[in-house]
Amino acid sequence: MKYELEKRGDVIYGLKIVAEPEELKKEVDLIAREIGKNAKVPGFRPGKAPVHIIKKYYQEEIRDALLRTFVPRKLAEVIEKEGLKLLTDPAVEDINLDLKNNTFEVSLVLEVKPEVNITKEDYTGIKVKKTTREIGDEDVEKVVEGLRNQLAQWKEVDREAKEGDLVEVEYETQVEGDEGVHRGSVSVVLGQKQLWPEVEKEVIGKKAGEEGEVEFTAGEDKEVYGEVAGKKVKVKFKVKAVKERELPEVNDEFAKKLGFESVEEMKKKIREDLEVAEKTREQEEIEDQIIEELLKKVEVPVPPSMLELEVRAQAENQLARLAQMGVNVQQLSPQAVIEMVRPTAEKTVKVKLLLEKVAELEGIEVSDEELEEEIQKLADNLFGGDYVKARQSLEERGLLPMIKEDIRRQKALDRLIELAEIEETQEEEKKE
Numbered sequence: 001m002k003y004e005l006e007k008r009g010d011v012i013y014g015l016k017i018v019a020e021p022e023e024l025k026k027e028v029d030l031i032a033r034e035i036g037k038n039a040k041v042p043g044f045r046p047g048k049a050p051v052h053i054i055k056k057y058y059q060e061e062i063r064d065a066l067l068r069t070f071v072p073r074k075l076a077e078v079i080e081k082e083g084l085k086l087l088t089d090p091a092v093e094d095i096n097l098d099l100k101n102n103t104f105e106v107s108l109v110l111e112v113k114p115e116v117n118i119t120k121e122d123y124t125g126i127k128v129k130k131t132t133r134e135i136g137d138e139d140v141e142k143v144v145e146g147l148r149n150q151l152a153q154w155k156e157v158d159r160e161a162k163e164g165d166l167v168e169v170e171y172e173t174q175v176e177g178d179e180g181v182h183r184g185s186v187s188v189v190l191g192q193k194q195l196w197p198e199v200e201k202e203v204i205g206k207k208a209g210e211e212g213e214v215e216f217t218a219g220e221d222k223e224v225y226g227e228v229a230g231k232k233v234k235v236k237f238k239v240k241a242v243k244e245r246e247l248p249e250v251n252d253e254f255a256k257k258l259g260f261e262s263v264e265e266m267k268k269k270i271r272e273d274l275e276v277a278e279k280t281r282e283q284e285e286i287e288d289q290i291i292e293e294l295l296k297k298v299e300v301p302v303p304p305s306m307l308e309l310e311v312r313a314q315a316e317n318q319l320a321r322l323a324q325m326g327v328n329v330q331q332l333s334p335q336a337v338i339e340m341v342r343p344t345a346e347k348t349v350k351v352k353l354l355l356e357k358v359a360e361l362e363g364i365e366v367s368d369e370e371l372e373e374e375i376q377k378l379a380d381n382l383f384g385g386d387y388v389k390a391r392q393s394l395e396e397r398g399l400l401p402m403i404k405e406d407i408r409r410q411k412a413l414d415r416l417i418e419l420a421e422i423e424e425t426q427e428e429e430k431k432e
Helices: 021-036 051-057 059-082 137-150 197-203 222-228 252-257 263-297 304-324 334-362 368-382 387-396 400-419 427-431
Strands: 002-007 012-018 091-098 103-111 127-132 153-156 166-175 182-189 211-217 232-246 421-426
Touching: 002 059, 012 059, 021 051, 021 059, 021 103, 051 059, 059 091, 059 103, 127 263, 137 263, 166 197, 197 211, 197 232, 252 263, 263 334, 263 400, 304 334, 334 400, 368 387, 368 400, 387 400
Parallel strands: 127 421
Antiparallel strands: 002 012, 012 103, 091 103, 153 232, 166 182, 166 232, 211 232
């Protein structure tokens, strides 16, 4: 076999494979004999046509068989010899098969994993700052206050509505250019921008049973006014009820509603969770600084296939988050979401390739024990602690190599932190 390898870009190569005549003849004869076992050729009994006749009648089938068997074998030889790592299946650019003259040439387009030119000197001794803060009683009390608000009850009151109150309002709206009147009712918390600002201003100060009316030209901000932006609007409303938030008392009964035996136990767990979150923040702060410094130093080519996979994954995650927030994702433009996540996806791909190169340089591998530990974490989170079920699911979906590579990249990142020069400061000092 002869071949020509042409570099067309950081991650794209052109490869031309030219078969040796003798090797090609043997390969084609084998294929023809296999086809001939079931071939139906005029003038011959089924399976009895000679090889030269099969070659004449089944040229397309022979060409396809060469692409399935001969070409992958030769491609593997080139890949091993040149030290390339394919990211996707090669694309056939051109193919020429001449069975009369016993010649075969195929041109392929290869997308390969890029070479990241980084040395140990590039990532050793990176200077980063870590800000730390102690978790205090006030932090715990903020969480407790949030929990009180979650368990709060709305109690109807006989007074004027103010910010923070829940009001039930009946309304009818007339919009410039629209026929008819839009009627409905709504329950909103005042001060949380759930009503048009002009309407909320009129509702504040009203008691249950009182009515109001407001006319205004809506602003141009579609996030605030939606479809009525820029139009004249007239709203009549009646306040049906005013309710204030009644916060529960913080006692053992309150704690038990949240799954704790006592207030003391609840606050202890809150503090522990906050301390874990603070350690995570500190870790991420260091990681982000190291990655940013490395990306400034090192040029990392982005393979199109990796980018598109990452874009798709991040777009799906973004849509899922928006849906959880109550956004009607059906009204969003898929292309707009894709373009929104593309810059972040591109950076993610660069970081992955960078960390994989660091892992290679540092000789980092993933042990079976580390893989099993990660599977158990996934089992605990998603499969009720069932390790066997979790591993079976990952194997069936072909995700184990991905999990292993994630662990390897995290170990590489941990190694970068070990090699960094970290200056630690208290948050109070940073503010001064």
